[in-house]
Amino acid sequence: MKSLIKRLVEIPGPSGFEEQIRAxxxxxxxxxxxxxxxxxxxxxxxxxGKKKDGGLRIMLSAHIDEIGLMVxxxxxxxxxxxxxxxxxxxxxxxxGRVLFMNGTRGVIGVEKLESAKAPxxxxxxxxxxxxxxxxxxxxxxxxxGFERPFLELGDRLVAKSMDDRIAAVIAIxxxxxxxxxxxxLYFVFSVQEEVGIRGAITVAYGVDPDLGLAxxxxxxxxxxxxxxxxxxLGKGPAVKVRDSSFIADPxxxxxxxxxxxxxxxxxxxxxxxxxxxxxxxxxxxxAGVPTGCLSIPCRYIHSPSEMVDKHDVQNSxxxxxxxxxxxVKLG
Amino acid sequence: xxxxxxxxxxxxxxxxxxxxELLEKLCNAVAVSGDEQEVRQIVLEEVKxxxxxxxxxxxxxxxxxxFxxxxxxxxxxxxxxxDEIGFMLVKDNEGGLxxxxxxxGIDERQLVAKSVLVGREHxxxxxxxxxxxxxxxxxxxxxxxxxxxxxxxxxxxxSKVKVGDRASFATRxxxxxxxxxxxxxxxxxxxxxxxxxxxxAPGNIDLLAAFTVQEEVGLRGARVAAYAxxxxxxxxxxxxxARDLPVWESDDDNVNYxxxxxxxxxxxxxxxxxxxxxxxxxxxxxxxxAEGIPYQFRQPNRGGTDAGAIxxxxxxxxxxxxxxxxxxxxxxxxxxxxxxxxxTLQLMHAALSRITLDTLKR
Numbered sequence: 001m002k003s004l005i006k007r008l009v010e011i012p013g014p015s016g017f018e019e020q021i022r023a024x025x026x027x028x029x030x031x032x033x034x035x036x037x038x039x040x041x042x043x044x045x046x047x048x049g050k051k052k053d054g055g056l057r058i059m060l061s062a063h064i065d066e067i068g069l070m071v072x073x074x075x076x077x078x079x080x081x082x083x084x085x086x087x088x089x090x091x092x093x094x095x096g097r098v099l100f101m102n103g104t105r106g107v108i109g110v111e112k113l114e115s116a117k118a119p120x121x122x123x124x125x126x127x128x129x130x131x132x133x134x135x136x137x138x139x140x141x142x143x144x145g146f147e148r149p150f151l152e153l154g155d156r157l158v159a160k161s162m163d164d165r166i167a168a169v170i171a172i173x174x175x176x177x178x179x180x181x182x183x184x185l186y187f188v189f190s191v192q193e194e195v196g197i198r199g200a201i202t203v204a205y206g207v208d209p210d211l212g213l214a215x216x217x218x219x220x221x222x223x224x225x226x227x228x229x230x231x232x233l234g235k236g237p238a239v240k241v242r243d244s245s246f247i248a249d250p251x252x253x254x255x256x257x258x259x260x261x262x263x264x265x266x267x268x269x270x271x272x273x274x275x276x277x278x279x280x281x282x283x284x285x286x287a288g289v290p291t292g293c294l295s296i297p298c299r300y301i302h303s304p305s306e307m308v309d310k311h312d313v314q315n316s317x318x319x320x321x322x323x324x325x326x327x328v329k330l331g
Numbered sequence: 332x333x334x335x336x337x338x339x340x341x342x343x344x345x346x347x348x349x350x351x352e353l354l355e356k357l358c359n360a361v362a363v364s365g366d367e368q369e370v371r372q373i374v375l376e377e378v379k380x381x382x383x384x385x386x387x388x389x390x391x392x393x394x395x396x397x398f399x400x401x402x403x404x405x406x407x408x409x410x411x412x413x414d415e416i417g418f419m420l421v422k423d424n425e426g427g428l429x430x431x432x433x434x435x436g437i438d439e440r441q442l443v444a445k446s447v448l449v450g451r452e453h454x455x456x457x458x459x460x461x462x463x464x465x466x467x468x469x470x471x472x473x474x475x476x477x478x479x480x481x482x483x484x485x486x487x488x489x490s491k492v493k494v495g496d497r498a499s500f501a502t503r504x505x506x507x508x509x510x511x512x513x514x515x516x517x518x519x520x521x522x523x524x525x526x527x528x529x530x531x532a533p534g535n536i537d538l539l540a541a542f543t544v545q546e547e548v549g550l551r552g553a554r555v556a557a558y559a560x561x562x563x564x565x566x567x568x569x570x571x572x573a574r575d576l577p578v579w580e581s582d583d584d585n586v587n588y589x590x591x592x593x594x595x596x597x598x599x600x601x602x603x604x605x606x607x608x609x610x611x612x613x614x615x616x617x618x619x620x621a622e623g624i625p626y627q628f629r630q631p632n633r634g635g636t637d638a639g640a641i642x643x644x645x646x647x648x649x650x651x652x653x654x655x656x657x658x659x660x661x662x663x664x665x666x667x668x669x670x671x672x673x674x675t676l677q678l679m680h681a682a683l684s685r686i687t688l689d690t691l692k693r
Contacts, residue, residue, distance in 0.1 A: 016606030019693070038693065040563075041647035070601055070631045073586045081586050083631055085601070122587075140628045141600035141612075192606060202647030 001313070002157075004028065005150065005169050009159035012099050012145030014068025014085045015195045018042055020101070021064045025168055025189050032176045033187070043203040044189040048175060054327035055182035059209035059289075060174075060320075061200055061278040062167035063193035063216070066160070067302055068145040069098060069126070071138055078130030080106070080138055084121060086194030091118045092303040098144040104128055104137045105147065146304040155234065155310045162298055162306035164193065166313060167215035170296070174320040182327050190278055197245075200278035204285035211252070211328060212282030212291035215320070217298035217308065218243075218270050229272070231297040233309040236266030237316040240293035245276030246283060251330035252292030256323065263322040265315050270295050290330060294320065343680055344527040346673035353377070354523045354672075355504040358513035361448055363417030363497040364434050364548045367391055368451070370413040370522065374542045377526045392556045393542035397532040405686050408539040408562035408648070409528060409679075410553050410637040411521030411569070412546030415514070416661055418447065418498040420482065427484035429456075431498065433477065435547030436661055440474040445663050446501035447482060450492050455501065459483045500663040509669055516665040518546065520655045521568035524676045533684040546637055550604070553637035557644035564611065564649045564691060567638040568679065570667070571597050571629050571654035589632055590656035592668050595625030596675035599652040602632055604639025608649035610691055615653065618681040624674050629654060649691055653679060 007028075013021035022044050026036065033046035044064070051057060067086035074080050096108045106128040110119050126144070130136035138144075151158040159165070171187050178185070186207045191199035193216075204212065218238055221229030231238045239256045240248050253269075260267040272295075283291035296316055299307040344350075353373075362370040374393050378385060384396040393413070398404075416435030423429055429449075433439070443460040458480050463471075484492060502514040513519075525540050532538040539560045543552035557565065575591035590597040598615050599607045619626040629652075642650035655675050658666040 016601070016609075039647055040649055040691075041642065042693075043647070072630045072632070075584070075586065083601075085606075140630060195606065198643055199647075201643045202645065206646035 001169065001173055004172065005157060005166065008165045008168055009150050009161050012068070012101060013064055013066055014143050014145050015065040015192045016085070017068070017101055017143045018064050018191045022189065025064060025172070028172050029175060029187070039203055039206055041199050041202050042191045043199045045203060045207065046175065046187040048178065048185045048187065049181045049183055051184040052182040055184060056210040056328055057184045057186065057207070058211045058213065058324065059186045059188055059204065059207045059282060060171055061188040061190050061203070061212070061214045061282060062171045063164045063190045063199065063278060064168055065191050065194055066145055066163065066165070067194050068143055071126070071140055071142045074133045074136050074139055076132065078128070078132050078136040080126040080128065080136065082124070082126055085143065087302050088121065089302055090121050090124060093124050094119065096304055097147045098126060099147040100138055100142055100144040102137065102142065106144065148304045156307050157310055157313070158305050158307045160304045160306065162308050163217045163301050166217065166296055166308055170215055170313060170316045170320060173317040174324065177317070177321050178324055181325055183324060185324060193278055197276060197278055197281045200281035201285070204282040204289070208286060209282065209289055212279065212289045214277040214279035214282065214291070214293040216277040216293060216295055217301060217306070218272050218275070218295035219301060220297040220299050223299055231268050231270050233297050233299065233307070234311055235268050237312055237319050238268045238270035238295035238297055240270045240272070240279070240295050243272035243275045243277070246280040246293070248279065248292045249283070249290040252290055255328060255330060256292055256294065256319070259322050260319055263318065265319045265322065267319065342531055344531040344676055346669065346676060350523060350527060351506065353526065354519060357519040357522055358504045358515050361453060361497070361499045362413050362415055363499055364414040364545045366497050367413040367544045371542070374413065374522065374526065378529050381530050388555060388559060390552050390555055391544040392552045394556060394559060395529055395540040395542070397529060397538045399532070399536050399538070400534045403688060404535065404537050405564065405688060405690065406539060406560070406562040407536045407683060407686060408541060408557065408560050408565040408641065409525055410541040410543050410556065410565065410567045410641060411525040412518045412543045412552065412637060413522060414544055414547050415499060415517065416547050418482070420449070420492065420494050420496050420498065423494055424481060427486050427488050428481045429484070429492070430478070431482050434497065439477045441662050442477065442480060443475055447498045448501045449482065449484065449498040450496040452491065454484065454488070454492060456482045456484045456498065502664045510666055511669060512664050512666050514663060514665070516657055516667055517570040517660050520570055520667065520672055524568050524679060527676055528679060528683065531680060533680065536683060536686050538683070543637055550635065550637055550640035554640040554644065557641040557648060561645055562648055565638065565641045566679070567636040567641065567650065567652040569636045569652055569654045570657045570660060571634065572660045573656035573658050587630065589630050590627055592656055592658065592671060594627040594656065595671060596678045597627050597629040597654045597656050599629050599654070600631045602634045602636070604635030605642055605650060605652065607651040611649060611651040614685060614690055615651070615678065615682050618685050619678050622677065622681045624678045624681065626678060
């Protein structure tokens with residue numbers, strides 16, 4: 001699994017520019033799906049199984065996009081101004097390295113600051129080593145992601161895009177492992193989550209599932225002076241109860257908790273004060289879908305060094321396999 | 332099934348005297364979000380002789396179809412919004428004075444002393460301002476809030492104006508050399524261009540024209556129009572700020588101009604509501620370069636167009652926006668260049684004519 005993680009987390013794929021990561025995921029799953037398609041917005045949809053007696057159409061959604069930057073202007077000296085794609089914290093930008101979709105690399109610099117406070121995005125710029133607009137290999141509209149190598153720190157795994165590539169890894173591992181299921185499973189690798197859960201809105205409409213499950217990272221409350229939160233790294237996958245955009249269907253929460261207990265998989269319950277996942281889009285599609293979310297606790301979300309725990313990842317795969325291998329009775 | 336024999340479909344649309352007169356009529360009409368009747372009537376009148384299908388939907392969108400020729404034609408939706416920003420009367424203070432609120436994005440600081448037109452009869456009024464004689468120096472440093480303003484109808488208007496009526500800026504359409512000054516150029520430019528495109532629909536596509544309502548209050552009409560049309564791809568035709576004055580802000584380099592006048596149609600890459608589909612960016616750029624039509628990229632920025640609602644409809648619709656750059660947008664008087672308008676119309680026609688089933692191939 002570690003090599004799969006490394007393969008997926010280092011690929012740039014800001015929202016709307018998921019072609020490279022989509023192609024990589026497609027390579028990883030092509031021998032394990034019964035049918036694969038890419039929809040109009042670029043969501044990758046892999047079906048496994050056909051609905052049997054007692055089975056459901058179940059949609060799993062892990063988003064393959066990540067936060068990134070888009071160039072807005074190249075000045076007379078070849079410096080590129082930019083805006084964020086998704087929630088970019090300027091605090092994490094200065095000195096960072098970026099990789100453009102066209103292969104260009106750059107570093108992020110900052111204007112003279114009035115104080116030691118965090119800069120605004122408008123005070124930052126990307127230096128690609130150019131000295132005028134003509135030798136600048138990027139222009140208005142070019143897109144980059146942060147560039148950081150995958151890192152292992154004991155049981156902890158660090159990457160620029162654990163949000164949400166680690167969920168893609170979990171979905172792929174579960175997909176490979178599941179051999180017998182009564183369900184028609186739709187493993188969705190969705191696009192444009194970071195800019196407003198847009199891909200999931202359309203793919204949920206297209207798949208029209210009976211049951212939905214988002215897989216995404218969530219915050220952890222186990223670092224110095226952080227916002228209080230129950231979830232912590234290493235205590236197991238988190239079963240989302242609610243976040244600010246979504247109340248998980250209590251029957252789905254119960255199903256996830258009972259399955260974890262029966263399989264002896266550690267779990268924790270998650271209440272996230274601010275944030276949202278593909279779960280919201282699935283729940284509200286068409287006439288409504290019972291939906292939950294399997295979360296992986298993660299530190300330093302939306303920084304170039306997002307950290308998860310190896311055991312949480314492994315247990316998430318186990319829980320997902322347990323959930324999807326048996327008939328589901330919501331009640 | 333097709334009846335595209337009424338007019339030639341391949342002729343490239345032009346901006347001439349009749350188009351300018353139509354734009355004048357459209358800009359001087361009043362259609363504040365939620366009451367788009369006046370513009371809708373103009374649109375229906377203009378398209379009826381060429382449309383294969385015309386429908387006014389439940390929310391008031393005008394949905395026009397022109398079928399192309401041949402097998403397997405891409406279904407292409409074009410959206411332009413009929414509504415404009417404006418005001419609504421909310422309380423009758425008697426004696427012809429009304430409290431009011433804004434509809435759509437309006438900077439309250441710009442409202443004092445503006446002439447307005449109230450209700451469907453376009454009755455004249457003014458947003459009254461305290462004259463300089465009666466204000467103190469300190470007072471003149473402050474801006475007024477909307478609850479300190481009233482629309483003054485000048486007489487006890489009786490039942491002719493009532494709470495709930497809408498009002499718009501009273502600015503009249505003017506040609507000024509190479510420019511046009513008017514209210515509601517956002518999005519009557521899109522409307523006039525869409526009417527021309529319906530009249531000159533290329534035969535390689537099914538052209539699905541949505542003249543939408545309630546864009547300025549949250550892209551509401553486009554949402555249901557896209558659901559109804561269920562197209563293969565979509566283009567929103569709109570207007571976007573140009574912030575290109577020599578000294579727009581005192582100190583900084585102007586790196587946030589959004590767009591500039593005289594640089595041609597503004598092709599979108601990203602705004603708050605949509606990440607433009609790059610296949611459609613390429614289509615537009617190639618069409619512009621092949622035809623020698625000037626174009627610019629709108630700086631990736633905030634804001635949103637009907638594309639924001641359309642692309643998330645049903646199972647997803649690849650979408651993009653193209654705007655005419657405009658100074659002073661969402662104020663009493665916007666200013667655009669005639670040539671930017673004409674080039675936008677030409678670019679759209681050129682791009683639509685190049686659409687094939689392979690346009691969306693990945």
